[in-house]
Amino acid sequence: MTSAALRSRAWKVLEMVTTPLLPSDYLDLVSPLRAGADLRGRIEAVHPETDDAATVVIRPGRGWRGHTAGQYVRIGVDVDGVRLWRAYSITSPTHRQDGRVTITVKAIPDGKVSNHLVRRARPGTLIQLDQATGDFVLPQAKPAKVLYLTAGSGITPVMGMLRDIEFDDVVMVHCAPRPQDVIFRDELHDLVADKKMRLVEVHTDTDGMLDIARLDELVPDWAERETWACGPAGLLDAAEEHWSEHGVQERLHTERFRPGIVVAADGCGGGEVTFRATGKTVAADGATPLLDVGEEAGVLMPSGCRMGICFGCVTPLKAGAVRDLRTGEITEAEPGVLIQTCVSAAAGPCDIER
Secondary structure, three states: OOHHHHHHHHHHHHHHHHOOOOHHHHHHHHOOOOOOOOOEEEEEEEEEEEOOEEEEEEEEOOOOOOOOOOOEEEEEEEEOOEEEEEEEEEOOOOOOOOOOEEEEEEOOOOOHHHHHHHHHOOOOOEEEEOOOEOOOOOOOOOOOOEEEEEEHHHHHHHHHHHHHOOOOOEEEEEEEOOHHHOOOHHHHHHHHHOOOOEEEEEEHHHHOOOOHHHHHHHOOOHHHOEEEEEEOHHHHHHHHHHHHHOOOHHHEEEEEOOOOOOOOOOOOOOEEEEEOOOOEEEEEOOOOOHHHHHHHOOOOOOOOHHHOOOOOOEEEEEEEEEEEOOOOOEEEOOOOOEEEOOOEEEEEEEEEOO
16 A cells, blocks of 8 residues: 555544544644644734834744735734734835744724734734735836835835835835834834935824925935835825826835725615625625625635725625715626725625625
8 A cells, every 4th residue: 555545544544533623623733833734823922113003923834935025914813702804014024034924013993903913912822814915016126216105004015125125225205193103213213324214204293294295395306216105095196196297107106005985875774795605694784894894704805905905805796786985886786796895885685705
């Protein structure tokens, strides 16, 4: 008998012994990060950055394929007995010597996962991981001049870039309410002291919101620079318009936060949402995005919205109707119709392919 056949027979015996569980279930208890297991990570440390932000150090399992600076990772975290998935930028360099990766999380009001990670996560906690993804990355050809335009937690993907590659001429314009709200402030000032970067901080509590026209004053040669911008929609809208007006839009690379919801589901009472792939059915109101409904129900929802990867949440609508929370427009199911779950709410019973 061949060794492969012997292994197969031995595995079948183990399955009989461990029924109703599988041998892999016991291996998960002993070695959850092993090769061949579902991709997981173990939180090894949580380092505060500001009053409401922290860097989480994660040891990924052996199936981790690495990342490119600027990419993000989706993580699954159990909060109060429910597994919730969120996307966060990777802030560690691509070749960190100890093999760990870091994400830096800013706690947002009513954010279940962000507050859990910043305030409650403890070393030793196991989390689920997806592979890194995202195209907000640096080109292979090294630009001569670089500008990073960021605000709030939009600095996180850029920090991954700064830690990974040094450029000869780098300027960062970063907006935050107060100096103490600037994530990575000490490290940024160390880069300035080492003459590796020029930093312009805009403190919006005292300076007001950044007027994009001030770039002519703050960074006179901004139009000559390859620019990576990440932050709230207002900042990025203004940047895109500004770069287009000057005919240099090809030099601007943006990463958008989740689209804002400006129109409530007026007159719509919601309905039951069925997630076809998982067989789950839950009640939903007419004002909560289906992305949030699914995550609250423990459904793995595709999404890059929170890190600005637009249309990462697109999913087929198989039955029923949904309402666009930005415009109030109703979309009904028909063959091939796709919806953005981050801005769509139930408009009666509906069925989506998740």
